Amino acid sequence: MINKIKITKSERIIFVFIILLGTFTLGSLLIIKNKCLFIKNHKPNNIEFNNRENIAILNAECGNVIIELYPNISPNAVARFKTLIRSGAYDDAAFYRVIENKLIQAGDLEFGKRENLNYGKVGTGKSGLGTIQSELDTEFNYLRGSVGLARTYQMNTEDSQFFIILQDEPLFEGEYTPVGKIIYGIDVLQKIKFVSKFHIVPRPDYINSFKMLD
Amino acid sequence: MTLFRTILFFFIFITPLKANTIYDLIKIPNLEIYETNTTNKLRYLYAVKPFRLGINVKKNIHCLNPDKKTLDSKFRIIDKNLKRYSSKFLKKINLKYIVLCENLSIAKINTAGIPDSMMRTLILDINFNELYFERAIHHEVFHIIKDSYQELFNEIEWRNFNIKKFEYSDCSTCNNRWNLDSYSETEGFFTEYSKSTISEDMAEVFSHIMFYQNKIYSGDPIIEKKIYFIKKKITMIDATFKF
Numbered sequence: 001m002i003n004k005i006k007i008t009k010s011e012r013i014i015f016v017f018i019i020l021l022g023t024f025t026l027g028s029l030l031i032i033k034n035k036c037l038f039i040k041n042h043k044p045n046n047i048e049f050n051n052r053e054n055i056a057i058l059n060a061e062c063g064n065v066i067i068e069l070y071p072n073i074s075p076n077a078v079a080r081f082k083t084l085i086r087s088g089a090y091d092d093a094a095f096y097r098v099i100e101n102k103l104i105q106a107g108d109l110e111f112g113k114r115e116n117l118n119y120g121k122v123g124t125g126k127s128g129l130g131t132i133q134s135e136l137d138t139e140f141n142y143l144r145g146s147v148g149l150a151r152t153y154q155m156n157t158e159d160s161q162f163f164i165i166l167q168d169e170p171l172f173e174g175e176y177t178p179v180g181k182i183i184y185g186i187d188v189l190q191k192i193k194f195v196s197k198f199h200i201v202p203r204p205d206y207i208n209s210f211k212m213l214d
Numbered sequence: 215m216t217l218f219r220t221i222l223f224f225f226i227f228i229t230p231l232k233a234n235t236i237y238d239l240i241k242i243p244n245l246e247i248y249e250t251n252t253t254n255k256l257r258y259l260y261a262v263k264p265f266r267l268g269i270n271v272k273k274n275i276h277c278l279n280p281d282k283k284t285l286d287s288k289f290r291i292i293d294k295n296l297k298r299y300s301s302k303f304l305k306k307i308n309l310k311y312i313v314l315c316e317n318l319s320i321a322k323i324n325t326a327g328i329p330d331s332m333m334r335t336l337i338l339d340i341n342f343n344e345l346y347f348e349r350a351i352h353h354e355v356f357h358i359i360k361d362s363y364q365e366l367f368n369e370i371e372w373r374n375f376n377i378k379k380f381e382y383s384d385c386s387t388c389n390n391r392w393n394l395d396s397y398s399e400t401e402g403f404f405t406e407y408s409k410s411t412i413s414e415d416m417a418e419v420f421s422h423i424m425f426y427q428n429k430i431y432s433g434d435p436i437i438e439k440k441i442y443f444i445k446k447k448i449t450m451i452d453a454t455f456k457f
Binding site: 174175 | 250
């Protein structure tokens, strides 16, 4: 004859506790792994813009970054930027230089694309359209979220590479040609992969797409 | 081969990350912003720690961090003098950053300033010669001007202003007894230091023009020619320049 073993009250409590702990651990792991969980994805269709022709939408892993371009400040640089955006040249470009809470750089179309990322040369690539003149005459405050064209140590060497600053940079004024400023979605950029002691990010994040609104 | 690649990768990417905007811009370490809100858009930076610079391993340019009190008092003097240069003129001569530090030396020889027109930077020793500090500021600015417009400041033309038997020294640091006192009898040179090199002579003339303005000594025909030369060339760079 088999005697039925009765589960005691304390055993029941322990069982429930283990189940709860397991669920919590699994849930936490999923939350921690999803770096985009608390990032709001701004959808341009839900926002009203006054100057749609100067709105660009960069899509990265955690959502959209909506940038207003300033052709009145840097007409040639913005024209170049728009040309490259419209041609889809920035799609799959790596965020190859990322300094935590400071700066993000992308747009090397020669050595910094997903299919041909070259760690030895990234940052030196060209677009094939030639360089343009620096446009520094109009005052521009480089506040957090400002977008500018990168250049070599010499002026008038801007091409396709651009940077976005994640903190105010007063010394950038008069140094780098500004092209615009983020109006929504800077949080998306805070989640771009960086490695604290590396100049160039190994296995970086990429731009999914970069498009003009109109 | 794999090991070689790994080592190469290590050196390329695991270099210390100097996430420092100032260092990225002018390649001088240990600086912080002192003042950027200026009418002529000059950016004043100061050393928070001593720094060494140089193109080779020796790094023979050395400067110390100043104390706050001295820095504040000297800044007022520097700013008063440098704001006489318009932003338009400063842009033309490639001067944007003024680095303030103490006991500046190059190859262990003290100097008032080190100009670098490529980096658009002038390093100034805020403790250099109290007596001639203001003049020294303009003197160093002239070196930036000359570096940016070498073709304008013809040294052969300048040499011909002097009496025939006069010879400049081989270099400005060949003699440590060069004096900055202004001569009462100029005889073609404002100071003993003017006699060191053509470049220093030009810089001394310019600094005297800027410092003494309308009260500048006249009556020496050689000095008159030198003043005229400098004023003419500066006006060629910027017709609106005010001496």
